[in-house]
Amino acid sequence: MSANNTDDVALLLIDVQKGLDDPDLGRRNNPDAEANMALLLAEWRRRGLPVIHIRHCSVEAGSKLRPELPGNDYKDEVRPLPGEKEFTKTVNSAFIGTGLEDHLQRSAISKLVIVGLTTDHCVSASTRMASDLGFDVILVADATAAFERCGYDGRQYAAEDIHRVNLVSLDEEFCAVRTTAEVLGALT
Amino acid sequence: MSANNTDDVALLLIDVQKGLDDPDLGRRNNPDAEANMALLLAEWRRRGLPVIHIRHCSVEAGSKLRPELPGNDYKDEVRPLPGEKEFTKTVNSAFIGTGLEDHLQRSAISKLVIVGLTTDHCVSASTRMASDLGFDVILVADATAAFERCGYDGRQYAAEDIHRVNLVSLDEEFCAVRTTAEVLGALT
Numbered sequence: 001m002s003a004n005n006t007d008d009v010a011l012l013l014i015d016v017q018k019g020l021d022d023p024d025l026g027r028r029n030n031p032d033a034e035a036n037m038a039l040l041l042a043e044w045r046r047r048g049l050p051v052i053h054i055r056h057c058s059v060e061a062g063s064k065l066r067p068e069l070p071g072n073d074y075k076d077e078v079r080p081l082p083g084e085k086e087f088t089k090t091v092n093s094a095f096i097g098t099g100l101e102d103h104l105q106r107s108a109i110s111k112l113v114i115v116g117l118t119t120d121h122c123v124s125a126s127t128r129m130a131s132d133l134g135f136d137v138i139l140v141a142d143a144t145a146a147f148e149r150c151g152y153d154g155r156q157y158a159a160e161d162i163h164r165v166n167l168v169s170l171d172e173e174f175c176a177v178r179t180t181a182e183v184l185g186a187l188t
Numbered sequence: 189m190s191a192n193n194t195d196d197v198a199l200l201l202i203d204v205q206k207g208l209d210d211p212d213l214g215r216r217n218n219p220d221a222e223a224n225m226a227l228l229l230a231e232w233r234r235r236g237l238p239v240i241h242i243r244h245c246s247v248e249a250g251s252k253l254r255p256e257l258p259g260n261d262y263k264d265e266v267r268p269l270p271g272e273k274e275f276t277k278t279v280n281s282a283f284i285g286t287g288l289e290d291h292l293q294r295s296a297i298s299k300l301v302i303v304g305l306t307t308d309h310c311v312s313a314s315t316r317m318a319s320d321l322g323f324d325v326i327l328v329a330d331a332t333a334a335f336e337r338c339g340y341d342g343r344q345y346a347a348e349d350i351h352r353v354n355l356v357s358l359d360e361e362f363c364a365v366r367t368t369a370e371v372l373g374a375l376t
Binding site: 161164 | 279280281284308309312313316317319320321329337339340341343345349350352353354355356357359360361362365
């Protein structure tokens with residue numbers, strides 16, 4: 001991602017929506033994730049690089065991300081500007097039931113920098129599928145975040161552990177895991 | 189998965205291949221995973237339920253799963269019988285570049301019981317995509333396994349931790365995590 005080959009690197013923001021602030025979701029790690037997404041978004045806009053927003057429009061009964069609810073709205077830090085590409089989805093992967101793959105191919109975009117929520121659900125599913133479809137992916141560790149979970153095995157798993165292990169499983173197989181500072185540094 | 193609605197439940201075996209015995213892959217958890225896969229496979233065969241084998245044919249230079257290498261071969265415990273459906277793949281998800289989704293739809297198979305290797309790479313990628321494509325998935329915890337990994341953060345992650353956290357992230361969002369005994373019990 002050196003200065004002379006950045007023109008086909010898109011910033012893909014996944015499910016950065018107000019409904020994911022619901023306290024029922026439990027404790028989250030990376031409280032600065034949205035601030036880091038905003039730093040990356042500002043730099044992408046400043047350079048005129050492609051920005052793609054993915055918004056989850058849930059069809060599940062209890063979800064805060066249903067399209068008619070206020071939780072469906074983008075968080076203020078990443079609200080799309082007119083002209084920025086948006087796709088809506090109803091499942092975890094940003095590539096299923098959307099025009100994302102076609103759009104990337106038509107736009108000759110082969111590299112993605114992925115940020116958003118949550119690390120282990122929609123971010124992981126989208127990162128895996130992006131890689132399997134042939135895109136080069138950088139996943140930004142401190143611009144993603146996970147929630148704590150009670151496991152199938154009855155154990156409680158901390159958000160930071162869920163986050164890290166999911167990144168470890170993705171790194172080198174599906175993507176390169178980097179920090180916001182590393183991505184910004186590589187652009188300049 | 190009661191006795192009267194099992195006829196559309198396929199057993200999907202992912203990447204159960206000799207090359208994954210390579211000691212360079214490090215320590216693995218669940219040494220009995222293959223024995224559990226064999227128990228499930230025997231019961232699926234006894235009942236005449238659909239069995240689908242996925243074989244990874246790597247295009248990566250250093251992989252033991254390249255098609256011309258002995259490691260590409262199925263492990264003896266799960267070797268396909270004549271007439272059992274097989275698909276080969278070159279990426280992690282069993283649904284990309286294969287006819288698997290079409291085959292399932294044409295065969296009116298809406299439910300999958302997934303076993304195989306490895307939990308965090310091809311099993312997770314395939315489970316996520318199966319769910320996102322609309323299939324009901326049971327993932328068998330003790331008929332899957334993971335390897336230890338050195339993380340992007342410099343920490344060493346034990347195989348059992350990689351395995352469990354990946355299952356926790358999949359459970360209830362993409363699948364139901366069950367044991368071999370639970371799956372066999374639900375069939376009988």
